[in-house]
Amino acid sequence: MIIKSKLPATKATTFGHSAREAYWDFDHKNTPLNHGSFGACPLPVREARNQILAKIEANPDLYMRTTLYEDIEVARATACEWIDSEPLNTVFVQNATVGFNTIIRSLPLKKGDTIIYCSTTYGACEKTLKFLELRHGIKHVSVDIEYPMSDDEIVDVYRQAIDANPSTVLCLFDTVSSMPAAILPYNQLVELCREKEVLSFIDGAHSIGLIPVSMRKTQPDFFVTNVHKWGYGVRGGAILYVAEEHHRLIHTLPVSHTYLDDSEDLEPELEERRLVDRFTFIGTQDFSPYIAITAAFEFRKKLGGEAQIRKYCNDLAIKVGELAASQWRTDVLGHAGAMVTIRLPIPEEFLAAASAERKQQLFQLICDHPLTRGTYVPPIYHNGKMYVRLSAQVYNELEDFQVGIDAVNEALDIFFMEEVEEVQDMWVCV
Incomplete structure (x- = not known):
């Protein structure tokens, strides 16, 4: 006999923050913008998994x-x-x-x-x-x-x-x-x-x-x-x-x-x-x-089905790209469904002239600083430019992504303020 785990009833809800509250238990200080890396398992699936574990044990x-x-x-x-x-x-x-x-x-x-x-x-x-x-x-x-x-x-x-x-x-x-x-x-x-x-x-x-x-x-x-x-x-x-x-x-x-x-x-x-x-x-x-x-x-299926989930996430990713690119005055490299890659406002001349060590420092700062703001925004160097990737999910709304944009802006301010200070120190030495 096959013993199937019973999936907990799905509450009536809409996508966005109401879905977040209903089906995920993120820390209230966490603004998840990087679903593409590790995903996020919803509560009903975790409860079903626990039933499976209980059956095993x-x-x-x-x-x-x-x-x-x-x-x-x-x-x-x-x-x-x-x-x-x-x-x-x-x-x-x-x-x-x-x-x-x-x-x-x-x-x-x-x-x-x-x-x-x-x-x-x-x-x-x-x-x-x-x-x-x-x-x-x-x-x-x-x-x-x-x-x-x-x-x-x-x-x-x-x-x-x-x-x-x-x-x-x-x-x-x-x-x-x-x-x-x-x-x-x-x-x-x-x-x-x-x-x-x-x-x-x-x-x-x-x-x-x-x-x-x-x-x-x-x-x-x-x-x-x-x-x-x-x-x-x-x-x-x-x-x-x-x-x-x-x-x-x-x-x-x-x-x-x-x-x-x-x-x-x-x-x-x-x-x-x-x-x-x-x-x-x-x-x-x-x-x-x-x-x-x-x-x-x-x-x-109960949440709305594959087509509706993809539509919400893909449409949101397009809006996210427009929001970030307009604030940074840059462009969107492209969309991959619910993921969008946006160019950062860093001059190509700087990236071409910067040492590998300095570019790694910038990369690491953009990795690390958003974590102090309760989010994460993965960066990448590609074709002489620097980009970040943002992931849209049914638990997100457009305002969430402002948190990521602001955190990246802070990281860039920190990095380039250090650049200015280093140049000033050089002039003092001269």
Whole structure:
């Protein structure tokens, strides 16, 4: 028998601060503007997760040996509905970085093979590629993405990189890059990989809850997406998609009890479930983030549904970009659904002349100072300019973002006041 956790009733509410009060318990001094980094799990989903934990602790042996497998089947069905995938191609991992490592360290890569990625690739993935090159001689080649840039231009730089590197075996690209926030032409890039007969890995860390995705339509070789970022899930749960033809190649991280050699044949009914049976139980861990995905999915339906949530967040992000750019007299680099990247009012001449140490000090100050004001605004240097990323969510209203703008302004005032004082000190010395 499958024991489902009951999702607490959703209160009648609207988006904005009333949603914040109803479904989140942020510190009253906290103005959350950075949902894109870690997400924020709503109270009804956390309560459902607690029910799952209580069920586990009521009889750990029964749960781990039988009930877990039933609950995972239900959760995988939800995951498949969310990313439009085949159930037997869909498993759970802890996060997108684990998903990437699971794939890239399972594939039978050899010295001299090349992996193409881009300059806006998430840092953890780039570090993984660096490890593979230093440890195993697997090359990684970065293509430059410097916005503003069209989809066709992005596809073309990948095409050029593949053509220039005949040993290319895989291309890595995002659905939505983290910093700067931008939607990549991932469907076209998968088609390019298919044309060039190289594998495609989509880092969809920013996907479900932010943009609609369909594995049946896109048909990549591999795809991973976090549930906690935009899906309102519990941290520690991500969905990994593996195309059917690769099931034999992909092993768990770490390799564990369910290991099977690639060449080992199974009975047809077991072969069909080779991937999902391998990934259900790798070792003892907290499985509640996986099981709670159904609670997150159902909560979003009761809150208004995917389309309404995205519309509110996307419309708010556009207004946020206009607000910040008008006050800073700058421009918006672009929108990626609910995320917007805005240029800071810092002269390019200063950034070009400043030392790496001084630029790092500025970067760190913009990271640190807003925390003293109860918020966080992630900065990035891109294409000779400096930007910040702001994330809109259903618990936000436009006035919230003034807190972030003011905190960044204070950080800039502090930094450039120090610049003036240093110049004055130099004149005194002369």
